[in-house]
Amino acid sequence: MKFDPFIIPFNIGLYFILIYVVTRSVIWFRDLSKPDKLRLQRGFFGIAFGLSLKEIFMESLIHRKILKTNFRLGYMHMSLAFGWFLLILFGTIEADIFSAKHLNAPYKAIFFRFFNPNHGRTSFESAYGFLMDLILAFILSGLFLAVAKRIYSKIVGMKKTTRLKIIDKIALTSLWLIFPSRLLAESFTCGAYGTGSFLTGSLGAWLATFLPAQQMAYPFWWLYSISLGTFFILLPITRYMHIPTELFLIFMRNSGIKTGDQAGTYSEVQTYSCSSCGICLDSCQLNFSAGITNIQSAYLMKAIRNNNDVSEIAHNCLMCGRCDQKCPVGIELSQIRMIQRRGDETENDFRNIYKGYFRSRQTNISEKTNGSSNYNFLQETDHGKADILYFAGCMSHLTPAIKNSMIKILDASEVKYNFIDEQGGVCCGRPLMLAGQDKEARELINFNSQMIWKSGAHTLVTSCPICYKVFKESYYLDVEVLHHTQFIKRLIDDGSVKMNFLHKKVVYHSPCDLGRGSGVYDEPKEVLGYVSRLERSNFEDGNSLCCGGSLANMKISSTDKKKIALDAANELTKNNPDILATACPLCKKTFSSVTATRVADISEIVAEALVGKSIKINNGSHINSIKALANI
Amino acid sequence: MDKFGYTISKERQIDYDSNNRGVASYIFEKEPSFRLCIECGGCSATCTTASFTDFSLRELNILIKRGENDQVRQNLKKCMLCGKCTLVCPRGVNTRNIVVLAIKAFQKSDNYEI
Amino acid sequence: MSKHVVVIGGGVAGLEVAGQLSRAGIEVSLIEKESKTGGHLNNWHRLFPDRRNSIEVKEYLDGMTHNQRIILLTNTTIERFNRNKGHFSITTNEGRELTADAVIVATGFDLFKSARKEEYGYGIYDNVITSADLEEMFRTGKITLANGSVPDTIGIVHCVGSRDEKVGNFYCSKLCCVTAVKQAVELREYLPESKVFCFYMDMRMGGAFYEELYREAQEKWGVSFIRGKVSEASETIENKLLIKVEDTLAGRPLKMKLDMLVLMAGMEMSEGGEKIAGLGGLNTGENRFFAAADNHFGSNKSNIEGVFFAGTCTAPMNITETISHARAAVVEVIDYLKDGK
Numbered sequence A: 001m002k003f004d005p006f007i008i009p010f011n012i013g014l015y016f017i018l019i020y021v022v023t024r025s026v027i028w029f030r031d032l033s034k035p036d037k038l039r040l041q042r043g044f045f046g047i048a049f050g051l052s053l054k055e056i057f058m059e060s061l062i063h064r065k066i067l068k069t070n071f072r073l074g075y076m077h078m079s080l081a082f083g084w085f086l087l088i089l090f091g092t093i094e095a096d097i098f099s100a101k102h103l104n105a106p107y108k109a110i111f112f113r114f115f116n117p118n119h120g121r122t123s124f125e126s127a128y129g130f131l132m133d134l135i136l137a138f139i140l141s142g143l144f145l146a147v148a149k150r151i152y153s154k155i156v157g158m159k160k161t162t163r164l165k166i167i168d169k170i171a172l173t174s175l176w177l178i179f180p181s182r183l184l185a186e187s188f189t190c191g192a193y194g195t196g197s198f199l200t201g202s203l204g205a206w207l208a209t210f211l212p213a214q215q216m217a218y219p220f221w222w223l224y225s226i227s228l229g230t231f232f233i234l235l236p237i238t239r240y241m242h243i244p245t246e247l248f249l250i251f252m253r254n255s256g257i258k259t260g261d262q263a264g265t266y267s268e269v270q271t272y273s274c275s276s277c278g279i280c281l282d283s284c285q286l287n288f289s290a291g292i293t294n295i296q297s298a299y300l301m302k303a304i305r306n307n308n309d310v311s312e313i314a315h316n317c318l319m320c321g322r323c324d325q326k327c328p329v330g331i332e333l334s335q336i337r338m339i340q341r342r343g344d345e346t347e348n349d350f351r352n353i354y355k356g357y358f359r360s361r362q363t364n365i366s367e368k369t370n371g372s373s374n375y376n377f378l379q380e381t382d383h384g385k386a387d388i389l390y391f392a393g394c395m396s397h398l399t400p401a402i403k404n405s406m407i408k409i410l411d412a413s414e415v416k417y418n419f420i421d422e423q424g425g426v427c428c429g430r431p432l433m434l435a436g437q438d439k440e441a442r443e444l445i446n447f448n449s450q451m452i453w454k455s456g457a458h459t460l461v462t463s464c465p466i467c468y469k470v471f472k473e474s475y476y477l478d479v480e481v482l483h484h485t486q487f488i489k490r491l492i493d494d495g496s497v498k499m500n501f502l503h504k505k506v507v508y509h510s511p512c513d514l515g516r517g518s519g520v521y522d523e524p525k526e527v528l529g530y531v532s533r534l535e536r537s538n539f540e541d542g543n544s545l546c547c548g549g550s551l552a553n554m555k556i557s558s559t560d561k562k563k564i565a566l567d568a569a570n571e572l573t574k575n576n577p578d579i580l581a582t583a584c585p586l587c588k589k590t591f592s593s594v595t596a597t598r599v600a601d602i603s604e605i606v607a608e609a610l611v612g613k614s615i616k617i618n619n620g621s622h623i624n625s626i627k628a629l630a631n632i
Numbered sequence B: 001m002d003k004f005g006y007t008i009s010k011e012r013q014i015d016y017d018s019n020n021r022g023v024a025s026y027i028f029e030k031e032p033s034f035r036l037c038i039e040c041g042g043c044s045a046t047c048t049t050a051s052f053t054d055f056s057l058r059e060l061n062i063l064i065k066r067g068e069n070d071q072v073r074q075n076l077k078k079c080m081l082c083g084k085c086t087l088v089c090p091r092g093v094n095t096r097n098i099v100v101l102a103i104k105a106f107q108k109s110d111n112y113e114i
Numbered sequence C: 001m002s003k004h005v006v007v008i009g010g011g012v013a014g015l016e017v018a019g020q021l022s023r024a025g026i027e028v029s030l031i032e033k034e035s036k037t038g039g040h041l042n043n044w045h046r047l048f049p050d051r052r053n054s055i056e057v058k059e060y061l062d063g064m065t066h067n068q069r070i071i072l073l074t075n076t077t078i079e080r081f082n083r084n085k086g087h088f089s090i091t092t093n094e095g096r097e098l099t100a101d102a103v104i105v106a107t108g109f110d111l112f113k114s115a116r117k118e119e120y121g122y123g124i125y126d127n128v129i130t131s132a133d134l135e136e137m138f139r140t141g142k143i144t145l146a147n148g149s150v151p152d153t154i155g156i157v158h159c160v161g162s163r164d165e166k167v168g169n170f171y172c173s174k175l176c177c178v179t180a181v182k183q184a185v186e187l188r189e190y191l192p193e194s195k196v197f198c199f200y201m202d203m204r205m206g207g208a209f210y211e212e213l214y215r216e217a218q219e220k221w222g223v224s225f226i227r228g229k230v231s232e233a234s235e236t237i238e239n240k241l242l243i244k245v246e247d248t249l250a251g252r253p254l255k256m257k258l259d260m261l262v263l264m265a266g267m268e269m270s271e272g273g274e275k276i277a278g279l280g281g282l283n284t285g286e287n288r289f290f291a292a293a294d295n296h297f298g299s300n301k302s303n304i305e306g307v308f309f310a311g312t313c314t315a316p317m318n319i320t321e322t323i324s325h326a327r328a329a330v331v332e333v334i335d336y337l338k339d340g341k
């Protein structure tokens, strides 16, 4: 047999998807900036290509990262992706070795059994058949988990499963039908001819005992072909587009292309690469503490793909970066969210089939500003010259203990410093940036830069991680920017300050903008380890929690913030530490409103431990002895 | 008869009935905590911007609620979104969101969307 | 056989309850965790609204409770609290077993811990004190700053730890406004040269003779009242306290340098009360105080039959209200015991 009409749906689907992917890639390539095009070309002939192949194998097929986070979920993804890959690979080889002709059309491999029902009688043939059955069984086991996940998502160890839209449901059904229909089609054929290996052979033989196998096989071959065809045609407008897109993503990333701050090819490729694995849902505190379940990155990616208005989703996020850190595909989720924040509201674009296949990219023309300066009331002030500048940050003015401790430490270290925002300063600009108002932020950044530059200082120390991040990343300054924990670490290292050891049990909460946001994990812990008994928690470094107070979320209610703070504080204080230490005024304020454990900034603990030249103490005074009575 | 007697200068009064309170309704809907303000002035006391220029978030809020929009528009953009006000507010008003929504609402009212 | 009632907490409410019950012929065990009775009353110097000495009230209460039917157990707390067949068996920390026909909880309030409002600098700046600290100063008769000098300008901050969602207390503590006015007057009395400013969100002068005291403060003592919530305090180089507030009535931000800042700390459910709530399975409300069975006609009743509340363990009250509430509790108990339970 050479041909049978049942292969037509499959053939249409296959050629459609091939043409589509090629067209799409051409469009993507065309939209890249010049330098990025060059990068890609260089990547193609360089080491990036090899690296990408390896990564594609490890991540797109084996799903190593998902396996590491959640074995069952990883196995599910692996068996489907890797299994299908093997089935196609070995199927093609099978068709190639065992057919009369070489270089067969793809359908010959896919429907091999239909065209070669008698195959499998020699020992080599049957060994090969065994292998093919094994691969099919492997896929079916994963499929079983996938179906179970939909029905009961706990089985794969996930708390939430991503929600689906109708087209996705059809595509999902066709995907689910592919392998069972192949199994039944092959089994019936084998049953009729008495061939097949342990799976198709035995199932076929058994089915043949009570069913007319010969007649039953044909409809299942049709079903198999239709499922494949439907799946391929719907692929571009469903989440399964991630399968081909991820290959591009990996290659682009390895070629050194960066996300940038406007929507473009690379951000689009990333949005399409999301496999809706749902790992980001489980890492999000808005989800598990506050019960806000529609803004997580998986939903953001989906809403962008669907041309929905995402402004509400984009802004209702702490920008804590937890999901970013965990996404197995390595999508730069925070950056993509920021792109959406910079853009304005878009009209909800209800599905238009054409747009589904060729989506119009949202362009960010920031028309939020009226062109004139918003902050021309700011007046330059002269702070004089200094080597070191200390910038407490807006929030620290509401946590005088941090401010005072820093003054003590700076005084004790005898450096020449200037406390630039002692009387209150100008905001660093990051809150505006987080709100997507870059132009406005730039005004504040320029103002502050002028002042810093004029001081002639070589070091800028700040107590606020929010300021720290923006000083480092968005100020073009010739000074070294340090968070106060880094500065204190240096003072300890070069012996400028002496400290006692405090016999206190301390647990450290890493602030988002300092830890995940700026990669400063070690210095705070080293300082704490130096002055106190630092204990470990379950949420360290990249896995740190967000206190909930994040300025990045302008939509969240104070009640929901508190829920997040409470859960996080409970986790951190599980082992009853004496102090819950942090390195951010905002974390401090947020936590101290929900826990009875003492919350202190690292600077306070250090100031407490300082030896010598200690600052004025009035403990003997009348007023303080009275306060001691009230034992605060 | 109608023309007889005293007239009250328009500028002095908040003409509650004819003022357009669309901006306020827009904010009420999107940010319910806008209703919770008790005019304590905590936000405007701590405000970063207020230490440099004539700006009071509390006052802006109440003027929007009364529909006195003209006095508000230009000032809104002076806010730096620094967030100190949110940390101080005893009523848990989501102050920054109100600023952002108000700016948006004014844009919309210019386009006759609200 | 005479009945036995255990009263937990020996503050104003507990003492009044014990005294009244004993007068009605009921045996009382009064459990007080501190070494002496009186509760917060012991810390106050002169009382609003009429500025009488608090000792007079204490003497009245002591007079009520000097009585053979009352067994006073000081330095005592409760470890176990069970109800079976209409009786209560109570175990104290010293292992003493008590059996009671009814229990009255009068565990009072705790003062809000002002250090939690870090922006006001209590525990950080020497010259920031609380209303309770100021009472203590009045008692010692010496009002001085950390450097020993006499304060010239004094600010009083209302609503510290009350009406503030940031510390989780939505409610009004009801008597810190009048305490502020009373203390402002006293400060002016002690320090005739001083200037006193009250920073308030609302003046809640709803008790008998409160408004009159407010008027007197303005008229006779020249106390200034500024409407605005103080957002933060900082210390200047010359050791003054710089506060930020908006004068909301003038519509302008106001900066002021003060020598001393007095925080009107609010009232919270007491830790001792929370412990009893846990032991006895007693309901507490959203404000964490004990939840009365009915807000109108059952403010002394708890969710457990035979357990009653008296005083500020259910809500902020002044002494007058505390004593009335305590007497009402006695009526409830007598009524309950009469039913033969």
Ligand SMILES: Cc1cc2nc3c(=O)[nH]c(=O)nc-3n(C[C@H](O)[C@H](O)[C@H](O)COP(=O)(O)OP(=O)(O)OC[C@H]3O[C@@H](n4cnc5c(N)ncnc54)[C@H](O)[C@@H]3O)c2cc1C
Binding pocket: C008, C009, C010, C011, C012, C013, C014, C031, C032, C033, C034, C037, C038, C039, C040, C041, C044, C046, C047, C048, C049, C076, C077, C078, C106, C107, C108, C109, C110, C111, C131, C132, C175, C179, C265, C266, C267, C270, C271, C272, C273, C275, C276, C310, C311, C312, C313, C317, C318, C319, C320, C322
């Ligand atoms: C700053 C300030 C000033 C005030 N000034 C005045 C004023 O001038 N005039 C006025 O009318 N009112 C005044 N008040 C109000 C007054 O203090 C209260 O009305 C009164 O103290 C309430 O009495 P109480 O018995 O309910 O509570 P408390 O006085 O708190 O007494 C409770 C008692 O129970 C004990 N206790 C708690 N838990 C346990 C336990 N588990 N086991 C055993 N014992 C326990 C405590 O040790 C305490 O002795 C003032 C309040 C404040 C905050």
Ligand code: SF4
Binding pocket: A273, A274, A275, A276, A277, A278, A279, A280, A281, A297, A298, A301, A326, A327, A328, A329, A330, A331, A333
């Ligand atoms: S964004 Fe990443 S973690 Fe989230 S569903 Fe998509 S692939 Fe998974």
Ligand code: SF4
Binding pocket: A283, A284, A285, A286, A295, A296, A297, A317, A318, A319, A320, A321, A322, A323, A324
């Ligand atoms: S950044 Fe944080 S808050 Fe935002 S979606 Fe990711 S995990 Fe959730």
Ligand code: SF4
Binding pocket: B043, B046, B047, B048, B049, B050, B057, B078, B079, B080, B081, B082, B083, B084, B085, B086, B095, B096
């Ligand atoms: S966010 Fe705006 S209104 Fe609030 S304190 Fe900062 S500058 Fe002032």
Ligand code: SF4
Binding pocket: B036, B037, B038, B039, B040, B041, B042, B043, B044, B057, B058, B085, B088, B089, B090, B091, B092, B093, B095
């Ligand atoms: S701090 Fe809050 S309650 Fe007070 S005026 Fe500002 S918004 Fe209103």
Ligand code: SF4
Binding pocket: C158, C159, C160, C162, C163, C171, C172, C173, C174, C175, C176, C177, C178, C202, C203, C204, C264, C266
């Ligand atoms: S009584 Fe006055 S000071 Fe006390 S909480 Fe109420 S309003 Fe505030």
